[in-house]
Every structure is written in structure tokens, then in C-alpha cells.
Amino acid sequence: MDIENLNQRIDGLKDEMINAVQSCIQIKSVRDMDSALPGAPFGLGIRECLEWTLNLGQSLGFTVKNIDGYAGQIEMGTGELLGILGHLDVVPEGDGWSFPPYSGEIADGKIYGRGAVDDKGPTLAALFAMKAIKDAGIPLHKKVRLILGTDEESGWADMDYYKQKEEIPVQGFAPDAEFPLIHAEKGIFHLELTKQLSLPHLKQIQGGDRANVVPDTCRVVLNGLAQDVVSQKLTDYSFPEGVSGDLENEGSGTGETLILIFKGVGAHGSLPQNGKNAVLHALQFLQTLAINEEEAQLIQWLTTKVGGGFYGEGLNIAFADEPSGRLSLNLGIMDWSEDHLRFVLDIRYPVTINQDQVLIPLQEQAEAMGLQLKTLSHQKAHHVPKDSPLVGALLKAYADVTGLEAYAFAIGGGTYAKVLPQGVAFGPLLPGEPEVIHCADEYIAIDSLVLACKVYAQAILNLARA
CATH class of the missing domain: 3.40.630.10 (Zn peptidases)
Structure with a gap:
């Protein structure tokens, strides 16, 4: 036929x-x-x-x-x-x-x-x-x-x-x-990083269901910050097109618990450049608030290292090769609560790169921040x-x-x-x-x-x- x-x-x-x-x-x-x-x-x-x-x-x-x-x-x-x-x-x-x-x-x-x-x-x-x-x-x-x-x-x-x-x-x-x-x-790592916390203002940062999806929503719970100040910061902040941040509840003054909802654009985790990560944009906004030094240092590390580029530039793993192109990195899950930080990275590395070339630099940088690194899953190239x-x-x-x-x-x-x-x-x-x-x-x-x-x-x- x-x-x-x-x-x-x-x-x-x-x-x-x-x-x-x-x-x-x-x-x-x-x-x-x-x-x-x-x-x-x-x-x-x-x-x-x-x-x-x-x-x-x-x-x-x-x-x-x-x-x-x-x-x-x-x-x-x-x-x-x-x-x-x-x-x-x-x-x-x-x-x-x-x-x-x-x-x-x-x-x-x-x-x-x-x-x-x-x-x-x-x-x-x-x-x-x-x-x-x-x-x-x-x-x-x-x-x-x-x-x-x-x-x-x-x-x-x-x-x-x-x-x-x-x-x-x-x-x-x-x-x-x-x-x-x-x-x-490409080879695929899903890596979990964790750390115990005890922080005054950042009580929750929650976004993402799957490591292989760019989070389109992030929920932030703040404590001890003035509602009118946070509200004005949101009004003045310049979000990219397709990204927004809103105050979900109305407090009555300093000391109230405030809930913020950030919206981004979802995408497949292998193409983080095609989305707008709500978690990363929430973290960038939080840098404008009067949080304490430890909170600020941790947020700074997350935004500059994890959020330092779609291709692993911030973590010094920006590998590429001819058969398969550039490494990609997606912050797919953020689970920050009063007493712990947990986030999961989806990393896709080129076919000619050895897995240790990815893991060793990450391990070193995690240890420097007091983070525990664990491999949740690995698919070879x-x-x-x-x-x-x-x-x-x-x-x-x-x-x-x-x-x-x-x-x-x-x-x-x-x-x-x-x-x-x-x-x-x-x-x-x-x-x-x-x-x-x-x-x-x-x-x-x-x-x-x-x-x-x-x-x-x-x-x-x-x-x-x-």
C-alpha cells in the first residue's frame, strides 16, 4: 500500500x-x-x-x-x-x-x-x-x-x-x-537542597509542584513588617511583563502577618527561558524589604547563584557541547517554612559532560551556605x-x-x-x-x-x- x-x-x-x-x-x-x-x-x-x-x-x-x-x-x-x-x-x-x-x-x-x-x-x-x-x-x-x-x-x-x-x-x-x-x-538531575532555619520575617515561601515545571505561582508569608510599607513596595516595584505580585490580606499595621501572591508564567523545566519563574521573581522582590541580615544573605545567594542564569552561570556549571547544546537549570520547587528551607533544582546537562562536573561545584557551593545536597533522581545522557x-x-x-x-x-x-x-x-x-x-x-x-x-x-x- x-x-x-x-x-x-x-x-x-x-x-x-x-x-x-x-x-x-x-x-x-x-x-x-x-x-x-x-x-x-x-x-x-x-x-x-x-x-x-x-x-x-x-x-x-x-x-x-x-x-x-x-x-x-x-x-x-x-x-x-x-x-x-x-x-x-x-x-x-x-x-x-x-x-x-x-x-x-x-x-x-x-x-x-x-x-x-x-x-x-x-x-x-x-x-x-x-x-x-x-x-x-x-x-x-x-x-x-x-x-x-x-x-x-x-x-x-x-x-x-x-x-x-x-x-x-x-x-x-x-x-x-x-x-x-x-x-x-541531556542527562537530568533533580537535586534537593535543605537547611534548618529560624528567621524573624520570612515565614513561608511556597511555589512549584514538580521539579520539571517552571513555577507559575509563589505564596509568601511575612511577619513583623508594616502592611502599608509592603503594599507601597509592591506598587512601586517594576515587574516584567507577565509577572505580578499582590497582597492577599490586609493587615492593620506593623506585626501583622501578611500574605503575598506572585504570578509568573509556567513552562517545561528543560526550557526555563520560556517561562517566568514566580519563585525567583518573588525572591527578587523580597530583596527590597527590610528583612534581617541572615534572611537577606540567603535571598541574595538564591537570586544570584540559583537565579543567576537559565544555563547554570550563577553556580559555575554553564557547560555546553556541540551534540546537545547548553546546560539548563530550573528552580522547580521552593518549600520555605519557619524552621526549614527546601528547594529542588532540575538540571539538564550536555551529553559529553560527566555528571561529577555538575555535582562537585554544586556540592562545594551548597556546603559554603550550610545547605545539604541530595540527589533525588538522575537520568544519564x-x-x-x-x-x-x-x-x-x-x-x-x-x-x-x-x-x-x-x-x-x-x-x-x-x-x-x-x-x-x-x-x-x-x-x-x-x-x-x-x-x-x-x-x-x-x-x-x-x-x-x-x-x-x-x-x-x-x-x-x-x-x-x-
């Missing part, structure tokens, strides 16, 4: 695919350990989404398997495995939405909702690509396995469990990034040569279907491509499309969804057709 006929078959599945994406978005599949239980290791919402997707796969005529709630798989064909790795879990919705975040609402040719593009839409596009090939009766010499992850946005405990229970494909792709193709992914057969086959599929220039590049984001010895990230975003992953009003354009499905179908044929 030629590309045109296969594409026509996919066009016939368009409405069914759109409905499936909407229904999947409507399941709030955020990690919730309070509702975790056997068979639902990451909470009931994620279990519901996994079971729904497996039922969909079965209804489309595929063999499905639930791996104890940690992951699922949908298969067709026989022989050597070809892996497609997507995920059904999503980050929390955050604030600032124009559409209900779990509605799957359609407007202006786009499906809106948390997970629309990361990663429910493209995962289902891959499933419907498999459906089109199966319905066309095209013989394959490989077993195509769509693996459904459930903990990609947190610690990848799903893949750790999956690898203990199932065979891992050697080769494949993750439909969870950008086209044309990503052949290199991943790299597949541009001239590999896998990259060639996928780029050909992209070029043949879209007519666009095909090339391979590197990113700071970490995808399930790292799970496979020969894995790459492949779509769904087209060059020039806005980056809305982890943002308010996340969406996938319907035309892009259908086009991704066509590319994935041709990619499967290039890699697995008999």
Missing part, C-alpha cells in the same frame, strides 16, 4: 481518534500517592487512564496487557520487538487556563487539556497508526509494541518495574517531543548517532509524509527514548509550533495530530514491514 492510500485510511479514522483523545484527557491522571494501592501504584486516576487506554486498544483489535498497574502494552505482529513508548500520566494542571484543563474541549481546530500534547494525543496517534496498518492488512516482520507508561512525569518507577517484568525492545521511538527527530537527550539506520528510517518517513526538511537534533527534555538502547524521540510538534507542554492551555492542533499519525504509520512500515 502506498503512502497516499494509507493516509486516506487514517483520514477515515480522524473523528474516532479525536474522540479518543478527548476522552483520555478527561481522565485526571496526575500522580496521587494518597490513593495508591495494589494495581494502582501511582493513584486511582492513573489506573483509570491506563485501563481505559488498554480497553481502547483491545476494542481496536490488538493484544493488550496490564503490568500490575505500572504500565501497559498494546501489540500487533510477531518477531523482533519494535517499541513505541508513550505515557499517560500528566503534570498537575496549574493556574491560568482559559479552558477547563480536563475537558478535552475543541476550539479553533485545537484539542485543549492537560496531556493533549504531553503525551496522550501523540500516544493515541501512534495507536491509530497501528490500527490503520492492521486494517490495511499490511504484513510486518516485527512485533510492534506500544508501551504505556504511567510515571514519566515523576520518577520513572513505572519503567523500572516494567524492565523487571517484560522484555525491553532494543529499538524504537517515543512520540513525546518534536519533529523531525531528537537523537540526543542518551545519544543515538545521526547516521544510524533507525534515524535514517524515521527521517525518511517524516520527509515522505510531510514534504518538510528532515534532520536530527538534541534537546534538554528527557523522554522514554532513554529506556531503549536504540531509542529516539519522534514528534509530535512540528517545527515552528508553539511549545505548550506543561503550560496553561496546553493543546494539540487536530491537523498536527492527524499528520503525526500518518508519520508514525509510515515510520512503523519503514522499520517493520515484511
Whole structure:
């Protein structure tokens, strides 16, 4: 079957695919350990989404398997495995939405909702690509396995469990990034820094839910400062466009507890320059207040070291290389209370940089400030040569279907491509499309969804057709 006929078959599945994406978005599949239980290791919402997707796969005529709630798989064909790795879990919705975040609402040719593009839409596009090939009766010499992850946005405990229970494909792709193709992914550290505190004025600074998201909100609680002075400082302060700070409560004078709310712009943690970190802007504002010397020194360290640049300049880790570009640094979580400080950094380092080149300078600077440094998670860098057969086959599929220039590049984001010895990230975003992953009003354009499905179908044929 030629590309045109296969594409026509996919066009016939368009409405069914759109409905499936909407229904999947409507399941709030955020990690919730309070509702975790056997068979639902990451909470009931994620279990519901996994079971729904497996039922969909079965209804489309595929063999499905639930791996104890940690992951699922949908298969067709026989022989050597070809892996497609997507995920059904999503980050929390955050604030600032124009559409209900779990509605799957359609407007202006786009499906809106948390997970629309990361990663429910493209995962289902891959499933419907498999459906089109199966319905066309095209013989394959490989077993195509769509693996459904459930903990990609947190610690990848799903893949750790999956690898203990199932065979891992050697080769494949993750439909969870950008086209044309990503052949290199930076190493990723999530680092926790902590310190005991006893400070008079700064009682709470709270912002961020996930290390891999730029915080769009920060809550600050002050004590012992005059309300009228703080209010006037907020009025006089020059915030950048898209950032704001407001006094939530009205005190009656000096000594009152004051609550301030700062708003920024969220973004994916691998692209901190695309957001406006509410925590960092809150810290910068706090430098204008009459806080005590210890508080001022700590805020100064945070703003100049952690907030000294998107690329690690303030912490002396601003590495870069040719295959993957610059290191990135995101202050993703701030948890400052009366008696302790805790914050979490998301650091993406280039593929040719050794992890100790990042950790040793950070350890030295943390110790100088009396901070304890702990590694919460680490994903090593991943790299597949541009001239590999896998990259060639996928780029050909992209070029043949879209007519666009095909090339391979590197990113700071970490995808399930790292799970496979020969894995790459492949779509769904087209060059020039806005980056809305982890943002308010996340969406996938319907035309892009259908086009991704066509590319994935041709990619499967290039890699697995008999």
C-alpha cells in the first residue's frame, strides 16, 4: 500500500481518534500517592487512564496487557520487538487556563487539556497508526509494541518495574517531543537542597509542584513588617511583563502577618527561558524589604547563584557541547517554612559532560551556605548517532509524509527514548509550533495530530514491514 492510500485510511479514522483523545484527557491522571494501592501504584486516576487506554486498544483489535498497574502494552505482529513508548500520566494542571484543563474541549481546530500534547494525543496517534496498518492488512516482520507508561512525569518507577517484568525492545521511538527527530537527550538531575532555619520575617515561601515545571505561582508569608510599607513596595516595584505580585490580606499595621501572591508564567523545566519563574521573581522582590541580615544573605545567594542564569552561570556549571547544546537549570520547587528551607533544582546537562562536573561545584557551593545536597533522581545522557539506520528510517518517513526538511537534533527534555538502547524521540510538534507542554492551555492542533499519525504509520512500515 502506498503512502497516499494509507493516509486516506487514517483520514477515515480522524473523528474516532479525536474522540479518543478527548476522552483520555478527561481522565485526571496526575500522580496521587494518597490513593495508591495494589494495581494502582501511582493513584486511582492513573489506573483509570491506563485501563481505559488498554480497553481502547483491545476494542481496536490488538493484544493488550496490564503490568500490575505500572504500565501497559498494546501489540500487533510477531518477531523482533519494535517499541513505541508513550505515557499517560500528566503534570498537575496549574493556574491560568482559559479552558477547563480536563475537558478535552475543541476550539479553533485545537484539542485543549492537560496531556493533549504531553503525551496522550501523540500516544493515541501512534495507536491509530497501528490500527490503520492492521486494517490495511499490511504484513510486518516485527512485533510492534506500544508501551504505556504511567510515571514519566515523576520518577520513572513505572519503567523500572516494567524492565523487571517484560522484555525491553532494543529499538524504537517515543512520540513525546518534536519533529523531525531528537537523537540526543541531556542527562537530568533533580537535586534537593535543605537547611534548618529560624528567621524573624520570612515565614513561608511556597511555589512549584514538580521539579520539571517552571513555577507559575509563589505564596509568601511575612511577619513583623508594616502592611502599608509592603503594599507601597509592591506598587512601586517594576515587574516584567507577565509577572505580578499582590497582597492577599490586609493587615492593620506593623506585626501583622501578611500574605503575598506572585504570578509568573509556567513552562517545561528543560526550557526555563520560556517561562517566568514566580519563585525567583518573588525572591527578587523580597530583596527590597527590610528583612534581617541572615534572611537577606540567603535571598541574595538564591537570586544570584540559583537565579543567576537559565544555563547554570550563577553556580559555575554553564557547560555546553556541540551534540546537545547548553546546560539548563530550573528552580522547580521552593518549600520555605519557619524552621526549614527546601528547594529542588532540575538540571539538564550536555551529553559529553560527566555528571561529577555538575555535582562537585554544586556540592562545594551548597556546603559554603550550610545547605545539604541530595540527589533525588538522575537520568544519564542518551545519544543515538545521526547516521544510524533507525534515524535514517524515521527521517525518511517524516520527509515522505510531510514534504518538510528532515534532520536530527538534541534537546534538554528527557523522554522514554532513554529506556531503549536504540531509542529516539519522534514528534509530535512540528517545527515552528508553539511549545505548550506543561503550560496553561496546553493543546494539540487536530491537523498536527492527524499528520503525526500518518508519520508514525509510515515510520512503523519503514522499520517493520515484511
